[in-house]
Amino acid sequence: MTDRREGGTEFAGELPVVRVDAEIASTEGELAPLGLSLSLDQAAYVMYTSGSSGTPKGVVNTHRNVVELALDPWWASGRHRRVLAYSPLAFDSSTYELWVPLLSGGLAVVLPAAKIDLGEIGEAIARHGVTAAYFTTALFDAMAQEAVDSLGRLEEIWTGGDVLSATALRTVLDRCPDTTVVHAYGPTESTVFCSYQAFTTDTRTVERLHLGGPMANTGMYILDDRFRPAPPGVTGELYVAGSHLAAGYLGRPALTAERFTANPYGPPGSRMYRTGDLARWNQHGEIEFV
Template sequence: AVTDGAVTLTYAQLDARANQFAHDVIGRGVGPGDAVGVLLERSIETVTTVLGLMKAGAVYVPLDARYPAERIRHVLADTGATLVVTDDVSQPQLPADAADVFVTGSTPDEGEEQHEAPGAGVRSGDAAYVMYTSGSTGVPKGIVVTHRNVAALALDPRFDRSAHQRVLLHSPAAFDASTYELWVPLLSGGTVVVAPAGDLDVSALHHTVTTQRVTALWLTSSLLNVVTDHAAQALAGVRQVWSGGEAVSGATVQRLHEACPGLTVVDGYGPTETTTFATHHPVPRPYTGGATVPIGRPMANTRVYVLDARLRPVPPQVTGELYIAGAGLARGYLHKPGMTAERFVADPYGPEPGDRMYRTGDLVRVNAGGDLEYMGRADQQVKVRGFRIEPGEVENVLTGHPAIGQAAVVAHHDQPGSTRLIAYVVPHTDG
């Protein structure tokens, strides 16, 4: 089920460990629907923890040790987390006033071992996790994703199961690509290959992919560019690489096709509000398209619409805003009913009354071949190395400094898949 190269767990062993962990957190008062923060170095323990929390009916809230303490504090307060699961390395990053802390690997609670599933009565519509993304008002917003959403992603037939036998887990837990890395292999009998803790440079990624015989992985388009330029042979034994987060470079794909004849490159697009992927585009050989690769066609049980300002479908090759509906549509934004109503709107084209669709803010068009092409944003949001960023949030932090009077943040695009933020600041006139 899972390996880090040194330790390997079968499905039975993973299940037993996750069940024991579920009983441990239930013993600490965690019940169905309770939020639990997760701040862990990447390890096999990460997989056990997430699976155990889901078995307990808890809602896991992934945190990143690189977050500022104030952001961690906000996420824990906003979710009402009653417990934080962490390890010795990550614990110092927690605020001093954090909720009850459970340090993994510490002395276990006394009592009989319990390897049977706790029977928490989890339903498909229950929340599985809350993941935070940048907010235009300067405050991060939490997206509530259900068990049904996760299952729909993991069981999507668009994933080639023979290619997803050994999937690399290397994305930060607070980045939604980790949902793909965990659940696509685990719900189809594959193996999760856990990368070493910390940030991976190209040489470490190369070593892990080759020595652990990884067959599929996700790389942000910026990282795909770097790997292609400096270590394309790292992907020679890989069957599928899914990429996105920003525009995927056509030139990068062409070079990869030349270096790795057995590799399929798939452009995977989707906001967190639609559970990681909403569209996909397996790039044909040879690639003869433009500078950026299309984002393709819908995943299974997903509907996409290209609409004008009055929610009317636009003709092919005409730019409109992309709306997404279907099995991956998240519940909405935690504690933000107004924002939820603004972005998760009624679907006038849905098969059932009350169906909703997500207004992405992305501008797209359908090309002559029937594939969606990304054309830009309808607002100020940008993507940098796969992370959604609202410039307003950065500007609010900058202007919070006593020496700065005004700030403007803009995105500079060096090439497809390579974006930098540039901040312009004006000092206070009092010097």
């Protein structure tokens, strides 16, 4: 653990404390490796859901999950080289805000979590040359109405977490012609995002909103109550498979087995997550959220 710079912080238990303002030297006078053995399938963090459907669940996301998200080919555009990081670490968008830029040689522009009003966000974007950011749909809607010029400074915006307002999206596409806008979908159990619908600088019209295409190494299925694929136009439950899937729920094996089921459409031993969301395939081969 690390202490606060001002000191005076007490930790329970026998834990090593590393002073953040102290120099750490090895016997050889150079930085020494920590000597830690790490598996990609070890837990990177536990993220608790809101508990809106019962007791909050601790979602165990692994190092592999984080790496798979951060190394998705979409980020290779370079537009995410300076990402605004303002979400609390208890909110899974912080995984995108920190690791997508940092694992690709970029920079995370850290804004104090207490300062999330539109003025502070707009000022930070301008002052630090932020190139990309994620906004919940509610915040995106507010900025589209009151701070759209700040959005226009960004090269790319990701938004999701709830149903996106088509009106807010059209406003941003019209007023910010040089900004790519990405409508994303993904529960915490799929490590922030599992699919996206992109509106690039060449696509400024909104014909229809849908959940977009899956991210790399990700699969999405719409199944009936007997795990059979739902025909186009028929509502079913949405399942997500692939490398973004969390390990399960901390200390809740029964719930993990219920929600993270065997994937009959994938390789032997693979799993899929039943999101509980209802969806259907439309006539264009796109997944519509119901």
